[in-house]
Amino acid sequence: MELQEVKPYKAGIVYACYHSRSRDGEHFVPEHVFSYQVDGSLTLHDGIKDYPSSKGAFRFIRRNQLLKFVKQPPEHGDFKSLSIYLDQQTLQDFSLLYNIHASPSLQKQTVFNINKTPILENYMQSLLAYDGAGYLKDPAMVKLKIHEGILLLLQVNPAFKDILFDFSEPHKIDLEAFMNRNYHFNVNLERFAYLTGRSLATFKRDFEKVFSTSPRKWLQQKRLQQAYYLLTEKGKTSSDIYLDLGFEDLTHFSHAFKKEYGYSPKNIHR
Incomplete structure (x- = not known):
């Protein structure tokens, strides 16, 4: 049986730890996700392509996607991940606060690998430290750290602006x-x-x-x-x-x- 520990926070920060291999499963992803693979590996599949990740990987997952997944812990260790869920209300508030708006885009990619940088690693490590100290029980602190994460995403890939702040619902497609x-x-x-x-x-x-x-x-x-x-x-x-x-x-x-x-x-x- 899969044993797990999940610590969700209302504003969208989730730490997950799995002690055994998860059976293959699937998710509907309703909100954008900025994730960090703390340990173990996670492979996503969007119906066309596999997106593998291993320890230390960063990635961005677009909202409104169907994805299959396989979570694998390391040998003699635990699968661990840290995810920041960027819900529409948070992003709309951020858009108004910083006057950032999306431009029309034809970008349809579902999962983006993000190059590892010391700044991103420090950001994720700060979340883990704040979680361990209990600081993420404070909604104001959570909001601050989520805004920091959004600003970092825009720094590493300015094109994320046209995805993060596109608040339209799915259009009629083929x-x-x-x-x-x-x-x-x-x-x-x-x-x-x-x-x-x-x-x-x-x-x-x-x-x-x-x-x-x-x-x-x-x-x-x-x-x-x-x-x-x-x-x-x-x-x-x-x-x-x-x-x-x-x-x-x-x-x-x-x-x-x-x-x-x-x-x-x-x-x-x-």
Whole structure:
């Protein structure tokens, strides 16, 4: 069983420590995240590309993203990370305070690696020290340190301005391309609709026009088709793939596969 300690703060600073390997999982990332890998490794996958990080790495994760993750502690040690969550209200207040505004940008990258610098390391170490001393229980101190983090992000990459201070919601995007990229994420239809810039009703209507079937039926069939390929052509097992393909548990996957193909997936390798 995974043992963990998570210390969240209302203004958005989270320290996490995991004593054993986390099973592969997935997140919807609703807010921008500025993170520091204190120890261990974390690999993210956005549906197209893997983003690995190891001890001492810094990165910025864009909001409104679906990401799969694997957290791995070091040998005989703990997985540790420090994350600053930059919610929209904090960024709007910062924008007004410093008169900083976004310019139109076509930048769609989801995860940004940030070069390590002594200044960034000192900043993260100060957060760890303040946490250990209990100073981050003070909302005023938390707000100050988050503002410091935003200013540092703008120093290391001025282009972050056009991402941090873009307060628009997702625009209506290419539904077919998005679904073919993200079908394996186990999220509800409301989330898919939001991320494609649509209401749920519009999402269902547009989906029917594009795919000539309902979203639920298409998702099930698409996941099972990929499962069949991985099992028959790549030699994978059910336990290897069911989570990666968006199935909640192994029993659900096996039942759905047998209903679709007429036999259990475990019979493929016999």
